[in-house]
Amino acid sequence: MTAGRQRRAFTVASVITATLLVLALSAGLGEFTAHGPAFFVFRHGGTGSTPGHSTDELFLASQQRQLWDRFVIRLGERRVRF
Amino acid sequence: MAVTAETQPRLARYGTTALDRWMATPFRLRGREVKRQTAALIILGAPAVIPLLFTVPAVLTSDGSALGTGEADTLGTGSEILLITTLLISPMVTLTRQRWFVPLRRWYGIMFGVSALADGIIASITSDFAGGPLGRVAGHSFLLVGLVMVMLLIPLLLTANTRAQHWLGRYWKVLHQLIYVVWALLLVHLAVLEGFGFQRGLNGSGPGPDGLAPLHQRLYQLVACSAFLLMLRLPSVRRWVAGKQAQDKQRVIWLAVAPFIALSLFAFAFIVHEELFKGVALLRLHPIEA
Numbered sequence: 001m002t003a004g005r006q007r008r009a010f011t012v013a014s015v016i017t018a019t020l021l022v023l024a025l026s027a028g029l030g031e032f033t034a035h036g037p038a039f040f041v042f043r044h045g046g047t048g049s050t051p052g053h054s055t056d057e058l059f060l061a062s063q064q065r066q067l068w069d070r071f072v073i074r075l076g077e078r079r080v081r082f
Numbered sequence: 083m084a085v086t087a088e089t090q091p092r093l094a095r096y097g098t099t100a101l102d103r104w105m106a107t108p109f110r111l112r113g114r115e116v117k118r119q120t121a122a123l124i125i126l127g128a129p130a131v132i133p134l135l136f137t138v139p140a141v142l143t144s145d146g147s148a149l150g151t152g153e154a155d156t157l158g159t160g161s162e163i164l165l166i167t168t169l170l171i172s173p174m175v176t177l178t179r180q181r182w183f184v185p186l187r188r189w190y191g192i193m194f195g196v197s198a199l200a201d202g203i204i205a206s207i208t209s210d211f212a213g214g215p216l217g218r219v220a221g222h223s224f225l226l227v228g229l230v231m232v233m234l235l236i237p238l239l240l241t242a243n244t245r246a247q248h249w250l251g252r253y254w255k256v257l258h259q260l261i262y263v264v265w266a267l268l269l270v271h272l273a274v275l276e277g278f279g280f281q282r283g284l285n286g287s288g289p290g291p292d293g294l295a296p297l298h299q300r301l302y303q304l305v306a307c308s309a310f311l312l313m314l315r316l317p318s319v320r321r322w323v324a325g326k327q328a329q330d331k332q333r334v335i336w337l338a339v340a341p342f343i344a345l346s347l348f349a350f351a352f353i354v355h356e357e358l359f360k361g362v363a364l365l366r367l368h369p370i371e372a
Contacts, residue, residue, distance in 0.1 A: 002251065009246075010253035013237050017260070020233035027216050028226035034213065041223050 105182040119182045127186055130167075130193035133160020134200060136361035141204075145367055150208040152369025155360045157201035162300065163353055164194035165268065166307050168261070173314035176323055177335065188242060191261070195239040202232040224275040231267045234260050265308070272301040297352065306349030310342040 032040045105119040136156045140148040171187035174180075205225075206215045213221045220226045238260055240246065247254045276299055313319055326335050363370045 006249065006251035006253055009249040009251075010257065013241060013250065013253075013257050016240075017234065017237045017257075020236055021230065024220065024226065024229045024233045027220035027229065031213060031217055031221045031226075034217075035221070040221070043222055 099178070099180050101178075101180050102182050122182070123185055123189075126183065127189045130164060130190055133157055133164070133197050133357065133361065134193075136160070136365050137200070137204070139365055139367055140369075143367070146208045148364060148367050148369050149204055150210055152360055152364035153204045153208060154201065155370075156357065156364050157197050157204065159300070159353060159357045160361070161194055161198040161201060162268065162304065163350075163357060164190050164197060165261075165265065166304075166311070166350065166353075168194055169265065169311045173311055176314050176320055177339065179327060192239065192242050195235040195242070198232050198235055199239070202229065222274075224271055227267055227271040227274060231264050231271065234264055234267075238264075269301065269304060269308070272299075272304060276301060300353065300356075303349040303353050307346045307353075310339070310346040313342055314339070 105122060106117065108115040108117050109121075110116075111121075133156060137149065137153060139145075140153070168187055168190040171184060171190070175184065202219060205228075206219045209218045211218045211221050211225065218225070219229045238258060241250060241254065241257060250257060278299070278301065314323070323335055326332070360370050
Protein backbone atom coordinates (compact mmCIF):
# COMPACT_ATOMS: atom_id res chain seq x y z
CA MET A 1 0.00 0.00 0.00
CA THR A 2 2.69 2.43 1.09
CA ALA A 3 4.99 1.34 -1.74
CA GLY A 4 2.21 1.93 -4.27
CA ARG A 5 1.53 5.40 -2.87
CA GLN A 6 5.20 6.26 -2.95
CA ARG A 7 5.48 5.06 -6.55
CA ARG A 8 2.43 7.12 -7.55
CA ALA A 9 3.87 10.22 -5.87
CA PHE A 10 7.17 9.64 -7.66
CA THR A 11 5.36 9.27 -11.00
CA VAL A 12 3.58 12.58 -10.43
CA ALA A 13 6.88 14.26 -9.52
CA SER A 14 8.56 12.76 -12.60
CA VAL A 15 5.77 13.94 -14.91
CA ILE A 16 5.97 17.47 -13.46
CA THR A 17 9.76 17.49 -13.89
CA ALA A 18 9.55 16.20 -17.47
CA THR A 19 6.86 18.76 -18.36
CA LEU A 20 8.94 21.63 -17.00
CA LEU A 21 11.98 20.33 -18.87
CA VAL A 22 10.05 20.07 -22.14
CA LEU A 23 8.71 23.61 -21.64
CA ALA A 24 12.22 24.98 -21.17
CA LEU A 25 13.62 23.08 -24.16
CA SER A 26 10.67 24.14 -26.35
CA ALA A 27 11.33 27.78 -25.46
CA GLY A 28 15.00 27.29 -26.35
CA LEU A 29 14.11 25.59 -29.64
CA GLY A 30 11.74 28.44 -30.49
CA GLU A 31 14.45 31.02 -29.89
CA PHE A 32 16.98 28.92 -31.79
CA THR A 33 14.77 28.77 -34.88
CA ALA A 34 13.79 32.44 -34.57
CA HIS A 35 17.30 33.90 -34.59
CA GLY A 36 19.47 31.10 -35.90
CA PRO A 37 22.36 29.15 -34.42
CA ALA A 38 24.94 31.96 -34.57
CA PHE A 39 22.85 34.26 -32.39
CA PHE A 40 21.96 31.39 -30.06
CA VAL A 41 25.57 30.45 -29.44
CA PHE A 42 27.44 33.73 -29.83
CA ARG A 43 27.00 37.25 -28.54
CA HIS A 44 29.15 40.29 -28.01
CA GLY A 45 31.73 39.67 -25.30
CA GLY A 46 30.32 40.68 -21.93
CA THR A 47 26.64 40.69 -22.92
CA GLY A 48 24.77 39.00 -20.12
CA SER A 49 27.70 38.07 -17.95
CA THR A 50 28.79 41.56 -16.99
CA PRO A 51 26.34 44.17 -18.19
CA GLY A 52 27.94 46.95 -20.16
CA HIS A 53 27.37 48.63 -23.45
CA SER A 54 27.18 45.44 -25.50
CA THR A 55 23.64 44.38 -26.27
CA ASP A 56 21.94 41.68 -28.26
CA GLU A 57 20.69 44.37 -30.62
CA LEU A 58 24.30 45.19 -31.54
CA PHE A 59 24.92 41.53 -32.34
CA LEU A 60 21.73 41.26 -34.40
CA ALA A 61 22.65 44.46 -36.24
CA SER A 62 26.13 43.14 -37.06
CA GLN A 63 24.54 39.87 -38.27
CA GLN A 64 22.23 41.87 -40.53
CA ARG A 65 25.20 43.83 -41.89
CA GLN A 66 27.05 40.60 -42.64
CA LEU A 67 23.99 39.16 -44.41
CA TRP A 68 23.62 42.37 -46.43
CA ASP A 69 27.32 42.36 -47.38
CA ARG A 70 27.05 38.73 -48.52
CA PHE A 71 23.93 39.57 -50.54
CA VAL A 72 25.66 42.51 -52.25
CA ILE A 73 28.73 40.38 -53.04
CA ARG A 74 26.54 37.64 -54.53
CA LEU A 75 24.70 40.21 -56.64
CA GLY A 76 28.07 41.51 -57.82
CA GLU A 77 29.18 38.00 -58.76
CA ARG A 78 26.02 37.45 -60.77
CA ARG A 79 26.49 40.71 -62.61
CA VAL A 80 29.98 39.63 -63.57
CA ARG A 81 28.63 36.27 -64.72
CA PHE A 82 25.84 37.74 -66.80
CA MET B 83 40.56 0.07 4.98
CA ALA B 84 37.17 -1.35 4.14
CA VAL B 85 34.17 -0.92 6.40
CA THR B 86 33.88 -4.15 8.33
CA ALA B 87 31.60 -5.48 11.04
CA GLU B 88 34.26 -4.36 13.49
CA THR B 89 34.12 -0.75 12.36
CA GLN B 90 30.33 -0.63 12.08
CA PRO B 91 29.65 0.15 15.76
CA ARG B 92 31.87 3.22 15.49
CA LEU B 93 30.08 4.33 12.32
CA ALA B 94 26.76 3.79 14.09
CA ARG B 95 27.84 6.42 16.58
CA TYR B 96 27.30 9.09 13.86
CA GLY B 97 25.32 11.83 15.51
CA THR B 98 26.64 11.17 18.99
CA THR B 99 29.97 12.98 18.90
CA ALA B 100 30.87 15.16 21.86
CA LEU B 101 29.93 18.29 19.92
CA ASP B 102 26.57 16.78 18.89
CA ARG B 103 25.81 16.04 22.54
CA TRP B 104 26.89 19.54 23.57
CA MET B 105 24.72 21.05 20.83
CA ALA B 106 21.72 19.14 22.19
CA THR B 107 22.03 20.85 25.57
CA PRO B 108 20.20 24.11 26.28
CA PHE B 109 21.48 27.43 27.52
CA ARG B 110 19.60 30.34 29.03
CA LEU B 111 18.86 33.37 26.86
CA ARG B 112 16.87 36.17 28.53
CA GLY B 113 15.30 33.74 30.96
CA ARG B 114 14.38 31.18 28.30
CA GLU B 115 16.03 27.86 27.59
CA VAL B 116 17.34 27.66 24.03
CA LYS B 117 19.01 24.61 22.52
CA ARG B 118 22.56 25.38 21.42
CA GLN B 119 21.90 23.62 18.10
CA THR B 120 18.94 25.93 17.40
CA ALA B 121 21.03 29.02 18.07
CA ALA B 122 23.90 27.73 15.92
CA LEU B 123 21.56 26.82 13.04
CA ILE B 124 19.96 30.29 13.12
CA ILE B 125 23.38 31.99 13.09
CA LEU B 126 24.68 29.79 10.25
CA GLY B 127 21.41 29.83 8.31
CA ALA B 128 20.68 33.56 8.43
CA PRO B 129 23.27 34.56 5.76
CA ALA B 130 21.36 32.46 3.22
CA VAL B 131 18.79 35.26 2.81
CA ILE B 132 21.45 37.88 2.01
CA PRO B 133 21.34 37.47 -1.83
CA LEU B 134 17.58 38.07 -1.78
CA LEU B 135 17.94 40.99 0.64
CA PHE B 136 20.38 42.69 -1.75
CA THR B 137 17.65 42.90 -4.39
CA VAL B 138 14.84 44.12 -2.08
CA PRO B 139 15.36 47.91 -2.51
CA ALA B 140 15.50 47.60 -6.32
CA VAL B 141 12.38 45.38 -6.35
CA LEU B 142 10.43 47.65 -3.95
CA THR B 143 11.28 50.76 -5.96
CA SER B 144 10.70 48.90 -9.28
CA ASP B 145 14.13 50.05 -10.40
CA GLY B 146 14.35 48.02 -13.60
CA SER B 147 17.63 49.63 -14.58
CA ALA B 148 19.34 48.66 -11.31
CA LEU B 149 17.86 45.16 -11.45
CA GLY B 150 18.84 44.71 -15.10
CA THR B 151 22.42 45.66 -14.29
CA GLY B 152 23.03 44.01 -10.93
CA GLU B 153 20.40 41.33 -10.42
CA ALA B 154 22.02 38.56 -12.47
CA ASP B 155 25.37 39.00 -10.73
CA THR B 156 23.86 39.25 -7.25
CA LEU B 157 21.23 36.51 -7.38
CA GLY B 158 23.22 34.30 -9.77
CA THR B 159 26.38 34.40 -7.69
CA GLY B 160 24.30 34.14 -4.51
CA SER B 161 22.61 31.01 -5.86
CA GLU B 162 26.01 29.56 -6.70
CA ILE B 163 27.20 30.17 -3.13
CA LEU B 164 24.05 28.54 -1.74
CA LEU B 165 24.48 25.49 -3.98
CA ILE B 166 28.05 25.09 -2.78
CA THR B 167 26.99 25.36 0.88
CA THR B 168 24.14 22.88 0.28
CA LEU B 169 26.56 20.41 -1.25
CA LEU B 170 29.07 21.03 1.54
CA ILE B 171 26.95 19.48 4.29
CA SER B 172 27.36 15.81 3.31
CA PRO B 173 31.18 15.98 3.00
CA MET B 174 31.33 17.74 6.38
CA VAL B 175 29.29 14.91 7.93
CA THR B 176 31.71 12.42 6.38
CA LEU B 177 34.72 14.34 7.68
CA THR B 178 33.58 15.27 11.18
CA ARG B 179 31.01 12.54 11.95
CA GLN B 180 28.86 15.31 13.42
CA ARG B 181 25.23 15.72 12.45
CA TRP B 182 24.03 18.79 14.33
CA PHE B 183 24.35 20.97 11.21
CA VAL B 184 22.50 18.58 8.82
CA PRO B 185 19.22 20.65 8.93
CA LEU B 186 21.16 23.41 7.19
CA ARG B 187 21.25 21.27 4.02
CA ARG B 188 17.51 21.65 3.50
CA TRP B 189 17.53 25.34 4.43
CA TYR B 190 20.42 26.22 2.10
CA GLY B 191 18.84 24.08 -0.63
CA ILE B 192 15.50 25.88 -0.32
CA MET B 193 17.19 29.28 -0.37
CA PHE B 194 19.25 28.18 -3.40
CA GLY B 195 16.04 27.24 -5.23
CA VAL B 196 14.26 30.46 -4.23
CA SER B 197 17.23 32.64 -5.25
CA ALA B 198 17.63 30.87 -8.59
CA LEU B 199 13.89 31.12 -9.26
CA ALA B 200 13.92 34.83 -8.36
CA ASP B 201 16.93 35.28 -10.65
CA GLY B 202 15.04 33.68 -13.54
CA ILE B 203 11.83 35.66 -12.95
CA ILE B 204 13.57 39.04 -12.55
CA ALA B 205 15.83 38.35 -15.55
CA SER B 206 12.78 37.56 -17.70
CA ILE B 207 11.42 41.03 -16.87
CA THR B 208 14.42 43.32 -16.62
CA SER B 209 17.38 41.99 -18.65
CA ASP B 210 18.12 43.59 -22.01
CA PHE B 211 18.30 40.48 -24.18
CA ALA B 212 16.39 40.51 -27.45
CA GLY B 213 13.16 38.55 -27.90
CA GLY B 214 10.77 39.48 -25.08
CA PRO B 215 10.40 37.54 -21.80
CA LEU B 216 11.00 34.19 -23.53
CA GLY B 217 14.09 35.47 -25.33
CA ARG B 218 15.41 36.84 -22.05
CA VAL B 219 15.39 33.40 -20.43
CA ALA B 220 15.99 31.11 -23.42
CA GLY B 221 17.41 33.30 -26.20
CA HIS B 222 21.04 32.23 -25.79
CA SER B 223 22.70 28.92 -25.01
CA PHE B 224 23.70 30.01 -21.48
CA LEU B 225 20.22 31.39 -20.79
CA LEU B 226 18.64 28.11 -21.84
CA VAL B 227 20.96 26.13 -19.55
CA GLY B 228 19.99 28.50 -16.71
CA LEU B 229 16.30 28.04 -17.50
CA VAL B 230 16.64 24.25 -17.48
CA MET B 231 18.37 24.49 -14.09
CA VAL B 232 15.56 26.62 -12.69
CA MET B 233 12.92 24.25 -14.09
CA LEU B 234 14.66 21.27 -12.48
CA LEU B 235 14.74 23.14 -9.18
CA ILE B 236 10.95 23.64 -9.08
CA PRO B 237 10.07 19.98 -8.24
CA LEU B 238 12.95 19.93 -5.76
CA LEU B 239 11.58 23.05 -4.07
CA LEU B 240 8.05 21.65 -4.01
CA THR B 241 9.22 18.43 -2.36
CA ALA B 242 11.68 20.04 0.08
CA ASN B 243 9.45 19.35 3.08
CA THR B 244 8.83 16.52 5.51
CA ARG B 245 5.36 15.73 4.13
CA ALA B 246 6.72 15.25 0.58
CA GLN B 247 9.56 13.17 2.02
CA HIS B 248 6.98 10.96 3.72
CA TRP B 249 4.86 10.66 0.55
CA LEU B 250 7.79 9.86 -1.74
CA GLY B 251 9.54 7.55 0.72
CA ARG B 252 12.63 5.94 -0.79
CA TYR B 253 11.95 7.77 -4.09
CA TRP B 254 12.52 11.15 -2.41
CA LYS B 255 16.27 10.64 -2.50
CA VAL B 256 16.12 9.51 -6.13
CA LEU B 257 14.24 12.69 -7.08
CA HIS B 258 16.57 14.92 -5.11
CA GLN B 259 19.59 13.48 -6.86
CA LEU B 260 18.56 15.95 -9.57
CA ILE B 261 20.65 18.40 -7.60
CA TYR B 262 23.73 16.74 -9.10
CA VAL B 263 22.33 17.39 -12.59
CA VAL B 264 21.84 21.04 -11.57
CA TRP B 265 25.42 21.10 -10.27
CA ALA B 266 26.75 19.82 -13.63
CA LEU B 267 24.50 22.24 -15.53
CA LEU B 268 25.88 25.14 -13.48
CA LEU B 269 29.35 24.32 -14.77
CA VAL B 270 27.97 24.28 -18.34
CA HIS B 271 26.05 27.52 -17.67
CA LEU B 272 29.20 29.31 -16.50
CA ALA B 273 31.28 27.87 -19.35
CA VAL B 274 28.91 29.18 -22.03
CA LEU B 275 28.20 32.39 -20.10
CA GLU B 276 31.75 33.61 -19.64
CA GLY B 277 33.69 31.29 -21.88
CA PHE B 278 37.01 30.10 -20.58
CA GLY B 279 38.40 33.60 -20.14
CA PHE B 280 40.66 33.61 -23.17
CA GLN B 281 38.21 34.54 -25.91
CA ARG B 282 38.23 37.81 -27.75
CA GLY B 283 35.08 39.54 -28.93
CA LEU B 284 32.49 36.80 -28.74
CA ASN B 285 31.23 34.99 -25.65
CA GLY B 286 33.94 36.31 -23.37
CA SER B 287 33.42 37.97 -20.02
CA GLY B 288 34.38 41.29 -21.56
CA PRO B 289 35.66 42.90 -24.75
CA GLY B 290 39.16 41.43 -24.30
CA PRO B 291 40.58 38.24 -22.81
CA ASP B 292 40.98 38.01 -19.05
CA GLY B 293 44.65 38.01 -18.09
CA LEU B 294 43.98 36.10 -14.87
CA ALA B 295 41.14 33.87 -15.98
CA PRO B 296 41.71 31.04 -13.45
CA LEU B 297 41.30 33.54 -10.60
CA HIS B 298 38.53 35.71 -12.02
CA GLN B 299 36.30 33.33 -13.96
CA ARG B 300 33.43 31.88 -11.96
CA LEU B 301 33.78 28.65 -13.90
CA TYR B 302 37.24 28.00 -12.50
CA GLN B 303 36.17 29.11 -9.03
CA LEU B 304 33.31 26.62 -9.10
CA VAL B 305 35.59 23.86 -10.40
CA ALA B 306 37.99 24.53 -7.50
CA CYS B 307 35.15 24.33 -4.97
CA SER B 308 33.65 21.28 -6.68
CA ALA B 309 36.88 19.28 -6.43
CA PHE B 310 36.55 19.03 -2.65
CA LEU B 311 32.78 18.47 -2.75
CA LEU B 312 33.10 15.74 -5.37
CA MET B 313 36.09 14.01 -3.80
CA LEU B 314 34.31 13.32 -0.50
CA ARG B 315 31.33 11.86 -2.38
CA LEU B 316 33.38 9.16 -4.07
CA PRO B 317 32.58 5.79 -2.46
CA SER B 318 36.25 4.77 -2.34
CA VAL B 319 37.21 7.99 -0.54
CA ARG B 320 34.31 7.65 1.89
CA ARG B 321 35.38 4.08 2.65
CA TRP B 322 38.95 5.26 3.22
CA VAL B 323 37.77 8.04 5.54
CA ALA B 324 35.52 5.62 7.48
CA GLY B 325 38.43 3.22 7.82
CA LYS B 326 40.79 5.89 9.15
CA GLN B 327 38.11 7.13 11.54
CA ALA B 328 37.67 3.58 12.81
CA GLN B 329 41.41 3.53 13.52
CA ASP B 330 41.14 6.95 15.25
CA LYS B 331 43.43 8.47 12.63
CA GLN B 332 41.42 11.63 12.13
CA ARG B 333 44.59 13.70 11.71
CA VAL B 334 45.60 11.70 8.61
CA ILE B 335 42.23 12.46 7.04
CA TRP B 336 42.51 16.19 7.69
CA LEU B 337 46.07 16.24 6.32
CA ALA B 338 44.94 14.46 3.15
CA VAL B 339 42.00 16.78 2.48
CA ALA B 340 43.71 19.99 3.63
CA PRO B 341 44.98 20.98 0.13
CA PHE B 342 41.47 20.54 -1.31
CA ILE B 343 39.95 22.56 1.53
CA ALA B 344 42.54 25.32 1.03
CA LEU B 345 41.86 25.44 -2.72
CA SER B 346 38.10 25.53 -2.14
CA LEU B 347 38.36 28.30 0.46
CA PHE B 348 40.62 30.32 -1.84
CA ALA B 349 38.14 30.06 -4.73
CA PHE B 350 35.13 30.53 -2.45
CA ALA B 351 36.60 33.79 -1.13
CA PHE B 352 36.55 35.22 -4.68
CA ILE B 353 32.91 34.20 -5.16
CA VAL B 354 31.83 35.67 -1.81
CA HIS B 355 33.81 38.84 -2.51
CA GLU B 356 32.00 39.34 -5.81
CA GLU B 357 28.64 38.69 -4.16
CA LEU B 358 29.24 41.22 -1.39
CA PHE B 359 30.84 43.82 -3.69
CA LYS B 360 28.06 43.76 -6.29
CA GLY B 361 25.29 43.00 -3.81
CA VAL B 362 26.03 46.01 -1.61
CA ALA B 363 26.16 48.19 -4.74
CA LEU B 364 22.73 46.87 -5.79
CA LEU B 365 21.43 47.40 -2.25
CA ARG B 366 22.42 51.07 -2.60
CA LEU B 367 20.76 51.15 -6.05
CA HIS B 368 24.10 51.93 -7.68
CA PRO B 369 24.89 48.58 -9.33
CA ILE B 370 28.35 47.94 -10.70
CA GLU B 371 28.61 47.36 -14.43
CA ALA B 372 31.99 45.64 -14.48
